[in-house]
Amino acid sequence: FILLAGTANPGLANAIAQELGVQLGACVTERFPDGEVAVQLLESVRHKTVFIVQSTSPPVNDHLVELLAFADACRRAAASQIVAIVPYFGYARSDKRHGRREPISASMVAELIQVVGINQVITLDLHAPQIEGFFRIPVDSLTAVPTFCEALRDRLPPDLVVVSPDIGRLEMATHYAQQLNTSAIVLHKQRKSGTETEVTRVIGDVRDRPCLIIDDMISTGGTIARGIEALLNAGARAEMTVAATHGLFVKNARAKLAHGSIRAIFVSDSVSPSDLDWPQLHVVSIAP
Ligand code: R5P
Numbered sequence: 001f002i003l004l005a006g007t008a009n010p011g012l013a014n015a016i017a018q019e020l021g022v023q024l025g026a027c028v029t030e031r032f033p034d035g036e037v038a039v040q041l042l043e044s045v046r047h048k049t050v051f052i053v054q055s056t057s058p059p060v061n062d063h064l065v066e067l068l069a070f071a072d073a074c075r076r077a078a079a080s081q082i083v084a085i086v087p088y089f090g091y092a093r094s095d096k097r098h099g100r101r102e103p104i105s106a107s108m109v110a111e112l113i114q115v116v117g118i119n120q121v122i123t124l125d126l127h128a129p130q131i132e133g134f135f136r137i138p139v140d141s142l143t144a145v146p147t148f149c150e151a152l153r154d155r156l157p158p159d160l161v162v163v164s165p166d167i168g169r170l171e172m173a174t175h176y177a178q179q180l181n182t183s184a185i186v187l188h189k190q191r192k193s194g195t196e197t198e199v200t201r202v203i204g205d206v207r208d209r210p211c212l213i214i215d216d217m218i219s220t221g222g223t224i225a226r227g228i229e230a231l232l233n234a235g236a237r238a239e240m241t242v243a244a245t246h247g248l249f250v251k252n253a254r255a256k257l258a259h260g261s262i263r264a265i266f267v268s269d270s271v272s273p274s275d276l277d278w279p280q281l282h283v284v285s286i287a288p
Helices: 010-020 060-076 105-115 129-134 145-155 167-180 222-233
Strands: 002-005 027-031 037-041 049-053 081-086 120-124 139-142 161-164 183-191 197-203 211-218 240-247 262-268 281-284
Touching: 002 010, 010 049, 027 060, 037 060, 049 060, 060 081, 060 105, 105 129, 129 139, 145 167, 145 240, 145 262, 145 281, 161 167, 167 183, 167 211, 183 222, 197 222, 211 222, 222 240
Parallel strands: 002 049, 049 081, 081 120, 120 139, 161 183, 161 211, 211 240, 240 262, 262 281
Antiparallel strands: 027 037, 183 197
């Protein structure tokens, strides 16, 4: 087999190659001044299984097209199997229509992935598990929860409660709670607009307890910031730890997360860390 790295996350691709004791396959990606992406394989992939490591993280469209271009190049060069390792799957939040004239972009991306000849997808903590149903090829949907629990176990205060920031993440919160031997509660999050949400209710008792807020992703940081406010208003101790599989940290996320109560933020390396000079931020590798 050959392991190829797109440009989204070379650090993770290198870490996977190291785990496997192999060299990354030789390839190049160029961006033309008009924004087009050009890729080239610099070694034969004929009759080989090719694994392409490429999160479709921001800039999502560039990284997605690069993944598709690599797959197209592999298919035309007679690869026998093309496996896309897409730890962060962009557009996953567009998994249904909201009754208006909208696309289901996660389904559209699934179609594109299949059209270019990708035979299998490996992904991590997919925003909604039902996205797997948009594919007719095998999708291995892995979870980083055990890896996070291993990293967190000795660093959490006693009497901790796991917090799901919305109803959609309750199952994940329950898995965290089971593995950390504690309980989970849930916030009732409502969307005020396309970019603004509010927490209308804390469902569960958090009085005088430190919290571990979990999520599949941190994008702008708004969900976590609103969650912390609601938890503190409900009497939680000002001792918050955050664990989210995908740390996108777009826009002014770091400023939103500069809350005095946050002791630590754990993310995985599914997305290239954009800000390494952030003492609260811990990156847990999912390469193994
Ligand atoms: C929402 O359903 C997701 O699970 C995340 O909670 C959300 O996308 C995080 O985005 P942000 O950091 O911009 O609030």
